[in-house]
Amino acid sequence: MDCTTVNPDAGGTLSAATCFPDHDGIVGGAYVVDIGVDDNEFTAIAPDDDSGATMKNIIGTQNDANITLTLTNNGTKPHGFQVACVSVCDVYSSLPAGCPASACFPSDSTIAPIQPGASATVMFITPTPDGLIYPFFSNGPGDSAVSGLSNGQWSLM
């Protein structure tokens, strides 16, 4: 059926692998992602020697991949990490009945706000629908008003 006709809030009854054929042929793998956060943006822990770049608001991994994510708060206020859900209709125009029209990272990918100087590590598996950008953001108090803390992109390929 047409993906846009599926209620975005409807759950799926079929397995994700059945609903969402892989786009690039690669699934799985293991990734370790270390990311810092300060009061302005997500950052790399070690800036690039050449360019001095520190911002790290894009993460690219495969779908169905094992992720070990460590967040280090280098700011002065509490900050966290959370990935939002997205519609799959842009890349899956038709879906078998019983398939959801949106995709979300698992709940264990969320890091509740941590205190300045603290680190937190979570392990999770990325969702199956790929070819999509899942937005991530800091879920600390007031962080939604800071553009560098609310414009992260997790690209699943």
Add this chain to the structure above:
Amino acid sequence: MIVALSGAARAQLRQAEALDPIVAVYPAGEPPRETQVALQLVVDETGRVESAVEISRLPRDASDAFVNAAVEAAKTARFASSSRDGQPIRSRIEYVVVFHPPTPTSPTSPTPPAAPVTAQTPALPAAGAPPVAGSGPAARPEEVLVRGVGWSSPRGLGDIRVDRETLTAAPHQQTSEMLSAAPGFFVDHEDGEGLGNDVYLRGFDLDYGSGIEMKIGEVPINIPLHIHGQGYADVNFIIPEVVRSIRVLEGPYDPRQGDAAIAGSAMFDLGVTERGYQQRVTYGSFNQARVVGIAAPEGASDETFAAFALRETQGFGQDRAAKSASVNAQYGVDLTDSDHLRILATGYGSSAALPGVVRLDDINAGRVGYYDAYKYFNSYFPSNCASASCAQPAQGVQAVRVIVAAQLDHTTSTGARFEVAPWVMWTNFLSRQNYTGDQDSSNLQPQLASLGDLWQLTNVETAWGMTALVHPKLVRLGQSIEIVVEPGVSLRAGHTNQSKDLVNPADLDPWDYRWNYTLNTIDFAGYVDVDARFWEKLRISGGVRGDFLDVAINDNLAGVVPPIPSGALPGSATNVTGVAPGPRGTIAYDAIPELTPVVSAGEGFRSLDAASLTLCNAPTVKVTGVSPYDVLPCKPGDPYSRVTSFEAGLKSDIGKGRFVTTLTAFQANVANELVFEVDSGGLTTEGASTRRGIVGSFLARPNGWLLASSALSLQTAHFNTLFVGTSHYVPNVPTFLLRTDVNAHGTLFRVHGVPLTGRAGIGYTLLGQRHVNDVILAPAKNILNAQASLRYRFVELGVDMYNVFGLEYPDDEEYFVSNWSQLPGQQRASPGIHIVAAPPRTTVATLTLYL
């Protein structure tokens, strides 16, 4: 005795036949006794006798008058030329002219009657060859000896030998492009060097030639576990001027086809028919220059030549400079009357810059030109260079290939042919390509900021192998059954070091390791092919093939790249062994010469890549959350992916190759699809797919100066899904493909009695819409290439033009997420269409000297 020589294996040959009885005059004044003169004739493609020389005479003391009379008669004779797979060919044959003493003449007859020149009936008849009628009581059986050539029925409707006339009907700059002359094929014109071309065939978009088995002689060109895609094949090391013919087999219907024959096979036959020395100089658009030299000494066979080619171009647009050098040499010699040896050596090296992709939304917004390249994450700064003015393209490719091979054909006293062909090959490949901009993170150094998604892939392989076969004499069972049973074996062993790293474009230093494998591969294959003909109408051919595959993989990054199991040390080994079965068969019924229905079925295979084999054969499958067998690219223990193909259709041949038409319906079920994967700059396996379609072709040679070839294919390609009505398209497969080549050539007029010959040809391609993904359709491509040339004596001047319409169209088109930008630093990512531009209008002029 008639001797037909050819280096092309397993073609269907017909020897030249005299069209009318040939009359030689019995020399006046000679004693009345029967005399025989054996001549060697060279008969050209039109049936004209180019030369006739004496081989022997009997009795030995017969005078030269008999020889002169025999030569005179033979030179005026007209023949139906020899043919290979229905295509006329130039051939060397032996004829015996028998002179009978004149009968008593009547008083009114001023001259003695002539004895006919007679051909002898074959002692070793080539199957399929029509009987040659003798003339008069002196007619003797014709004796045929076919050396270096086996005979077999065509394997399917797409089993075609494309001769040089057809290959050169339209302009083709690189050897891979010549495949476009075969029905159903399309290989786009490329300006660069070093990367295998994409081949379109029967619903397959074969990136970098993977999925089509290619051979030069008996040497396999495909590299089974290449890091750029299993079965990777780049044939541009072959100098196009020395390609004599290409035999294509569409589909896996011949038991001789090996690894990578998913969509079919292409076998390149080298030879230079115009003997002498050629010097060719080409110059044209984008400052491209090419120099070719060919030495093909007179008196040696067509197989013997030495050639070199040098090419350099600045390339169109930005970052497309390329250079290459190639040497091809081959020596064919008759060691004895029953042994023929052919030695081949090739060397090739190339280096090219690559522009990478550009986003279509950036082009449409005017942020980047169609033929431009992005500046950021795409520039290499050599030592002592710190500014953009001295920066070089970071993306590029370098490739080297060296081949040394031999082929010995021995014809036994019983008429059987034994062939053995050993070879050695060394390849060295490096590519650096960035598709997505700057998104990746380092697995080894996860704290790093991204340094750009520039993938460096290396693949160095030393391989050796051999093929051997026995093609016995045809066996007749009664009056109605003829059978040839051919067993054969092949061996390919390879040792490979390959890696895939992320490197910093600024200094090309690695910043993350992803793959690093040492591979040892073995492919032992054996086959039995049966070719049977019943009542001269029904042909059943085919057999079975088995490939024993052994792949030993040392993962040099196991224990280095996370996750690292507790206590694990670096390195791991995986060994996968399996047998790929290959039943294949074809049934054809020659209802009438002009109409032959044909049905074929077969299974082919392609080796799987090291990463998939490591993943699938790991002690613990590491995919969680889903059933591993829903998403894994292979099954444990199977080091290959299988294709099952079927076809049925009709072939019509009118006028012995003058008008050939085919119509074929086909289906191919691929167990594991091979698709382009931007995340790592290579190909990777995906799920099962099905292709269906029809292809029709038409070849016309209505006269000696015109050739027209056209093919139209309509096809669909879907991944197999569990639900009816839920489509998931295999990307980049055109919905239809139309190819037409037309060429006219001949003498325009004579200058001082010497002909001025001209040649003009066009090649037109209409490539239908292609699914970039399930939602987006890429527009159709419309491509016209043209050529014209004039030749007077030893000088030829020609002009080739590619993309005559001057259209902007993509060579490749993909939809994925990237963050390319004209701004520095890591920018926001978004999905979009990315293209690699095909060359704009390109004109080159060529001066050739035939010395």
